[in-house]
Amino acid sequence: MRNPFDLDENSVDGDSEPPTDLEFEVDVRPHQTDDGERAILQDEEHHPSDLKERFIGTIDQGTTSTRFIIFDCTGVPIAKYQTEFRQIHEHPGWHEQDPYELVESVYICIEEAMKSFLALGHSRSDIEAIGITSQRETALVWDWETGEPLHNAITWTDTRTVNLVRELKEKPGAEDLVNICGLPLSTYPSSVTLRWMLDNLPDVRSAYDDGRAAFGTVDSWLIYNLNGGPQNKRLVTDVTNASRTMFMNLETLQYDDRLLNFFDIDRTKIRLPEILPSADREGFGEIYEGPLEGTPITSCLGDQAAALVGHCAFTPGSAKNTYGTGCFLLYNVGEKPVISKHGLLGTVGFQLGRDRKPVYALEGSVAVAGSGVSFLMNNMGFFRDSRKVSDLAATVPDSGGCVFVTAFSGLFAPYWIDDAQGTIWGITHHTQRGHIARATMEAACFQTKAILDAMEMDSGKKLTELAVDGGMSNSDICMQTQADIIQIPVERPAMHETTALGAAIAAAFAIGVWKDFSDLKHMNRANRATFEPNITPKESTHMYKRWSKAVEMSRGWMRDQAGLDDDVE
Template sequence: MGSVPEVFIGSIDQGTTSSRFLIFNKQGEPVASHQLEFKQIYPQPGWHEHDPEEIVSSVEQCIDGAVKQFETQGHNINTIKAVGITNQRETTVVWNKETGEALYNAIVWTDTRHQGLVRKLKQRLGADKLTDICGLPLSTYPSVGKLLWLIENVDKVKQAYEKGVLAFGTIDTWLVYKLNGGTKRNVFVSDPSNASRTMFMNISTLKYDESLIDFFRIDRTKIAFPKIVHSSDSSAYGSLSSTVLKGVPITGCLGDQSAALVGQKGFTPGLGKNTYGTGSFILYNVGEKPVISTHGLLTTVAFDFGGNSKPMYALEGSIAVAGSSVKFLVDNFGFIESSSKISSLAETVEDNGGVTFVTAFSGLFAPYWIDDARGTIFGITAYTQRGHIARATLEATCFQTKAILVAMEKDSGHKLTELAVDGGMCNSDLTMQTQSDLISIPVKRPAMRETTALGAAIAAGLAVGVWESIDELKVVNTEGVTTFKPAISKEESSSRFARWEKAVEMSKGWAHFG
């Protein structure tokens, strides 16, 4: 091993359904991890909550669990130099800043209870100017609607607001606050990749914008917002006050989709990643100036590492149905006994046999935004087999990815040179080959797929000198990358896409009948 002792970085990955703690070495390989699922609370249809205290305790248990594993491998706990955090975005927590007590459950990013409130906001004078300032359109997605609902509907929150003791934060802010010991040290911060999802931050200045806060009619003297600090910072996030890693500094923080972009090393303009989860999230690095989309995409902060580097921005597009379409074939149609076998079923046929499946189970997201589209299968003949439908299902996510990338190219004026991929669906070679064929550029799949957690570790490691610079990271997680290259002509790709676009047109308006 030589005389230089190994160093490690811890990564808290706080997701929508589980919390995890991973420990990475300098090569970007995870050497230990621990995961815990926590309770999903659905009090009413469209409502989705988490217990904020349970989120914190699940993270603390994961830290202790992973470190135990780390030590049984013979590593020394003192070699863990710092900890990074990545988190579910938009999820909103409110607490009493004097006592540190959470005043209500966390309202999760998927929650739609405040739909009516958002509709009213859209009628307000100046609603059409918001996207230019903060990068996001008004919808139930950002944190602001959740916060306004809490102030209007929960007595404890309303009272704290009136008294001027209300603290607001996203999950990163709440975790940092609690892991530092709450009121004791009162570390109250957020990073720009998370703050850009609230609708309170000016996307160009990375500071809270008075005109936005005025639009939402919030009195700044009655509510505390976290200080916005760099995503990578050696002191702003404090240190752990409990767990076996007590005293270890927290030095990095990124929202989950930004963390995946960093973990895929999308550091320069023109690089992008797609995370194929239940839905699909595509982030595309557009460089040092925010690009406000005119093609149905969101503008977000990719990362802000401070020092001599400028903040980087991304365009973001989301697909509502990706992995869940495969689950649909298993659960609803009984095509196959498990999602992992969909690819082999699709491989029993040579092509889609003329079948196109628009998987618009609840409308279509970016870049179409067609609320009244519904799932529609076109081109069925007496020749159609299960394999054709399986293949058309996998292709649906690939086509929607292409549509988003086309929109990103139009918005940014840059063409993507390659697409980095992660998430469950990317395990299918057939799907990734199809993706490369349709977008006519290489698709790169890393062997180590924990890219979101790695992104948080990178942000933390850069702050404490585990890696000196972004250049040093080029060699991280390069072992065993699989590259899928286009195997069909651009003409063939265009004609397949034209057929998809026609199917999308024909799937419109179904929700209005009956």
């Protein structure tokens, strides 16, 4: 797959439709390894030749697109295919997806990637296992008997529940939830979405009352369908996805009645997925039909947890930041959960087997990263290619005093300001498009700094470097800006498919390819790019103070628009 910031020589600023997100680079050709992947492939000392002949397939189902990638067991992508699916926005703040399209996109990607794989001389039986990684909090409810979805999937970026969240925060016991599940009340977790569906969608309510409703996040929906749907009725999830529902106890890794009762969920009326480790040889079943019929599914992780594994961040104190549709920074805190006191999320990082302890993480979530660049392209007419937005940002030395608070869905960690809206401050006659482009990228970098500061306060340790991946990380100017703002080195691997690689690593663990984390110490280490800070700490501090002031000024705009401010007539 070509770099999302690489300019296609045939790309023009004409009438062709722009990509809807930085992830939307659809590769329909047999894959050729790039220089970074070739360097990994040639590292005979660390990757014995037999690992090159063992293959794992990964389904990577993101917020805006799906891909299927076949890795050899040295971590090199051999074949891959990516496709988009529709985003449904019927009302402001609403974001839905067609459940059938999610499944269909997976089958399309498997079929097309397999064509490339077979064309390279391999056979179907060479693929030993399948791993799955997916968007996390996106919620679905379907009929357990027929397998039919009862509504569209409601995504993690959807903000229709903002008023419900406000009501839930007033309920007795609301302040205790975070100590059980690690998550604060917000529009983010799928528990709140399920509560809204039960209260507002008659079909969902009827199925719930009749005991026919099955609930799950995208991973559960995909695994259910890939296993044959109502024929086999496999309803499972893993600890990383379950930890994003607000239904799972971080300590026990099981559903907690205190949490279910808070949201008025009766577990006798709704089927909840069985919670499994992220790597499991039997629990996730096998592909029911298609080119990979009979191939076992042996791993399942939420996308950000998969990226943590893909960076081989197995030791406490290691961290990664993924710049996709949103921006997600995970920090490994070891084998005991840490409940944040500074606005972060406590979550499960991974559990690579039933005989292994779970590894926990602190997480900071930024709602808008690459989707901010997509906003410039799709809504504001800033070119038709994400590379050009990056080049545009490079035409100016700084943001020209502009600060863009990209609060399209409120602000997530560590702020948790539900009623903020997107605002641009500092516009003058001097302002050019380059300044806006630069301010858009800086927004993700500033929020990353806020998260790192909170992590330092929670953990008592200062990060010494930050590993990065995701579409926007391919922009050198963005990553240099990130290093300048956080004042520590930023490391970017040469092979960019880190999330999918994490699911492949977990799947390989389940079938015994790897025995210990130390076996992976050289995985995806070749040809990394390092960005060192180029400005002084004083300059960085000044930039961050202006950002913090802009954040405070963005508060309340959504509340005011909705007529909820008592001071507004």
